[in-house]
Amino acid sequence: MSNSDIGYHEDPQNSDGIIRARTTKQIRSWEMSRTIKALEVLNSELGRIEFPGIYILFEGRNKVYIGEAKSIYIRLKTHMSNPEDKIKNWSEALIINDGRPAMQSDFNDTVVRKALELYLIKLFKANKYTVVAQGEPQKLNAIQKFLVSTLREELNFFLLKKNVITKVLEEKGQEEVFGDELKKILEKSGRKIGEWGRYEAIIDDKKAFIRPGSKKPKGWQITFRGRKPGSFIDSLQKGEGYLLVSRNGVLLIPLTEVQKVILDKTAYEQDTIDIWIVFAEEKVTLSYKRNTIDVTKFRLIN
Incomplete structure (x- = not known):
């Protein structure tokens, strides 16, 4: 139907x-x-x-x-x-x-x-x-x-x-995970949680950037912005901290892994860097332009 x-x-x-x-x-x-x-x-x-x-x-x-x-x-x-x-x-x-x-x-x-x-x-x-x-x-x-x-x-x-909602849940396994539920998943996986905010948190004494991504035809788009110290792009360039993708079993990806798909170092001079997360049946991939890696192992829930 x-x-x-x-x-x-x-x-x-x-x-x-x-x-x-x-x-x-x-x-x-x-x-x-x-x-x-x-x-x-x-x-x-x-x-x-x-x-x-x-x-x-x-x-x-x-x-x-x-x-x-x-x-x-x-x-x-x-x-x-x-x-x-x-x-x-x-x-x-x-x-x-x-x-x-x-x-x-x-x-x-x-x-x-x-x-x-x-x-x-x-x-x-x-x-x-x-x-x-x-x-x-x-x-x-x-x-x-x-x-x-x-x-x-x-x-x-x-x-x-009825205009009670504006969006429906994503396909099974791609729903966004929120707040307390997200923290519980991290805690059950043995992670140490410090400060906690809507978009940033301290996990295992490192900064984590919390992003669900925006759905596009080619996957879930996550945009890195800002080159000030401690910003998303700055942390990515230094390989410090995590990207916490708050959907599909929750992915806690070290930024050193994200670096592996950004082979063109001039990308860090841009105002934004767009990466893509794609969920398949048994696999999750992370891509930047034509470079792709398998990040399935960083799922906290299988």
Whole structure:
């Protein structure tokens, strides 16, 4: 199923403050403010029977809680009357299911719901939200894998249309890894972490430049800039420190390795140097112009 096979429709907000939206496939949604009135209207519309699904609570513009429930009505009622501290000031909820009651719904499978919950947690993190939920990996059988894969693709389309996200996750193994998760991976691999910032860190007492890269037709582009002492190009020229590629198992590449593809030393006189990371099935390569090396061994996760 491609996005071109899916249509989207959204109704204007009604007098109860509810916005209904749907795809032409399975997804149905209700967007509502944090009011008992809106919740009761929703419950009445659903037939006052058990409806499973997933939901997103919004607190401000960038903070979200993502959850799943066998009964959306009961779960949201709890969030209203006894909210968790980490999302106690939520104001809007986006409820998602397939519009069918529990006995007929694909969302009735707890494993499917939890797999979608974890996927949405990763998706919203990739879209720069602060996500105050953890989720947990699930073991899926063949049917569950098919359902989750189909629903994930449809959720991507739906959330893009809702303007809730601006990008989807990359192919498996090429997703960006963020903040605390990135630090945990480094720590588990036995690395010593000192100072930590969004773009630079001290790892094993050496400066590391954290870059996810920008996706281009020929691979992931990483640009070195600046020739001041300690800058990206300066450190590369001296071979001091690391390039930390924060995706696909996480690559911690010594800058001395990156030097191996830059055979033209006049490159260091430029304002920028572009290198390319390419992920294949079992291999990761690093290139500059026509020079390429295998950097698979620098993966922290295989």
